[in-house]
Amino acid sequence: MLDKPDVPRTGFFALPDHGVITLEGRDALAFAQAQCMSDVAALADHGWQWSGWLTPKGRVIALFAVLRLGAESAWLLVPDGDTESLAARLRGLVFRSKVKVEARPDLFVAGAFAAPAAARDATLSGDANGGVELDLGDGTLPRCLRVSNVAVEPDPAAQARWHAFDLAHGWLRLPPSQTEQWTPQQLSLDRLKAYSVKKGCYPGQEIVARTHFLGKAKRGLVLFGAPLAPAAGSEVLADGKALGTVACSGDAAGTGLPAAALALAVLPLERDDSATLEADGQSLAVLPLHDGLSR
Structure with missing residues (x-):
């Protein structure tokens, strides 16, 4: 069990090592299903899952969470890596699909060691306009991740604790x-x-x-x-x-x-x-x- 007293419980802090890629359009979900290693088609609206993108030889290029915002909208929440470069590589696979793939530096990712207001387990809360929240706790220690157009202040100590929590649970932060x-x-x-x-x-x-x-x-x-x-x-x-x-x-x-x-x-x-x-x-x-x- 992770230690509770040493972890701040309220207040969001910046997670600058996280970024967002948005997939928008009629074929957004079909494109995500064809590229991601998880079963995106199984997601309901406002559902999310851990996922990643592989080489043809089955090697991990990037790990991320896939968020289904609607019938024509999916977000990739990338904890590490160059989202601009990753988005460019994905765009090279669009061909005739009706999907727009964009890295979104205007969307900021923040974390808090507190329970989300409404998100629970694999169901996110919010929307593309007002921002979304994910429940990233483990049932013992609460964590909330927020993606919005509002930047918050960094807290290196809290960010390090967030990173350590990921490692302790086997969510790799690949350099x-x-x-x-x-x-x-x-x-x-x-x-x-x-x-x-x-x-x-x-x-x-x-x-x-x-x-x-x-x-x-x-x-x-x-x-x-x-x-x-x-x-x-x-x-x-x-x-x-x-x-x-x-x-x-x-x-x-x-x-x-x-x-x-x-x-x-x-x-x-x-x-x-x-x-x-x-x-x-x-x-x-x-x-x-x-x-x-x-x-």
């Missing part, structure tokens, strides 16, 4: 060096229901489905505590021998976990847990991944 490196299974994104193996075609779908149905997933996500955050891309060593790779890391502030820093690494599912582990010169201690962010 550029780790994009197009991992399959959804290797990142254990089934925990968050972030991809589908049953819906129709999307980039990388064949690889994802084959891995799932043939039981070929050999690696998965592990949460570690460390004295200092090891760099993304660092090798995880077990008794001095290469075992896996750090996908992302950050401060553990406000989590109540017995570590100063956190790291999410991709390791073999079958391994010797008695080995001494380290990465980037830091000793690693395995920690349990928290549940509660699945939507």
